[in-house]
Amino acid sequence: MKTLTSRLSPIVQNLPPSGIRRFFDLANQMEEVISLGVGEPDFVTPWHIREAGIYALEQGYTSYTSNRGLPELCEQIALYLERFGLTYRPQREIFVTIGGSEAIDLALRALVCPGDQVLIPEPTYVSYRPCALLAGAEVVSVPTRAEDEFRLTPDLLASRITPRAKVLVLCFPNNPTGSTMDKEDLAAIAEVAVRNDLLVISDEIYAELTYGRHHVSIASLPGMKERTIVIGGMSKAYAMTGWRIGYAAGPEDILDAMLKIHQYTILCAPVTAQLAALEALKHGEAEKRKMVHSYDQRRRLIVQGLRDIGLPCHEPKGAFYAFPDIRPTGLSSEAFAERLLTNERVAVVPGNVFGESGEGFIRCSYATSVTQIERALERMRRFVQTLR
């Protein structure tokens, strides 16, 4: 009889396990760990949103919604997207997903034919590559550079394009680098995309977390709306990661194809969470601003702290991550993170898990209290000094 492993799908078997997993297991069995390794807000969902969820349950909202999601929620999302100069028809060009994650998977599955190339600028969030591979794509990494503050440049992108290139996956503001792309940066990328007829999946989950600037969506640039799927969600802006509400917005033909997969695999996002998301979009602005303000203070604190320790760090202008350069210590990302965890009990994520071009860097999330950041910095200072 064949072994069970030999009967597994080779695509799944060949997927590398998440590089974060090992660190999670290591950190999880230690006590007194200060974690700068968390990729989600440290705030609990604002009470008015939680209360809306509770009320929804009390009122007996426990059934399916339409595949697309509650019409009122789709309308609110459309209204929200208008602030980026984007106009989408709620009943045709938007639908609600189980977090941004589902939308990423759907978009790749709807667009990719076996053998198509998917361009992924790296370092970036860990899901795009496996989802693309599962969809049958050939993944082409586009390494971004520290000297460009990890922004994607048109030259870097163009150098990786072949006739089989079909989809470009953007994630700005970026996890793990905190980099943002302003309008000029995006215009240059848009030109390459149009010239090479690329479709763009733009994961804009951190759109609300920008500092001293407003987020620009690549879909708002000329010629881009018809080739871009915008992905967003409630998780980061409203501290709602566990509610799992995201959305996709884009051209009707593509959204219809995605919706088909969604309706057969997911049916719909949970109604309680949809109603909470509705409350967030309608009345969550003030709380959101407070959270962003607080991230901004902690951002300045950690960046200055890391620089003072002797770890060069570009100014992250979005999300809640600093991405310092640890090359001056002579250690690899993995070795640095592992020794920092073992010796000083500070958890960070090695940059290479976000793509090879993240090697030499670590991701430090500042979505944790000022006091914890200070303690972590003190421990990191001690650690770096022992390396000298």
Next chain:
Amino acid sequence: MLEHRKLEILHILHENSRLSIETMANMLGESPDDVAAAIDELERDNIILRYSAVINWDKVESRRVTAVIDVKVTPQREVGFDAIAERIYRFPEVKSVTLMSGTYDLQVIVEGHDIKEAARFVSEKLSTIENVNSTTTHFLLKTYKTDGVIFDERDGDKRLVISP
């Protein structure tokens, strides 16, 4: 330093007055000297009056009682409510005095070792002040939240140690 920066310092201190000047400076992107100077100025101008801790006294052995007293008074010519308010707030057992809109004028919060002590303050000291017309005393039973701090906070960090 810009006014909104000073306001930001006040908010940071109000949240946690034990942060070092250096930490605050880094949070604000200002120099430590500028932050220290701004704080000196805020203290000098009596904008910052004191640095204190929020304490859950219910957890401490020594039981104390707190009375919230609604006081109706007759305001006086020239000084309005201020003169009566002063006569009340000068008593050390008075924790706070606030002029209110609505059915009464001054809200007075008094702390004592027991109910009798607080009641004695009301009957012997407060009620006998000229122009104090009536008092209604409420005893505080349990504090759930004070100054934005929830005493029995259950919203602890429930996140995984590391996540993508």
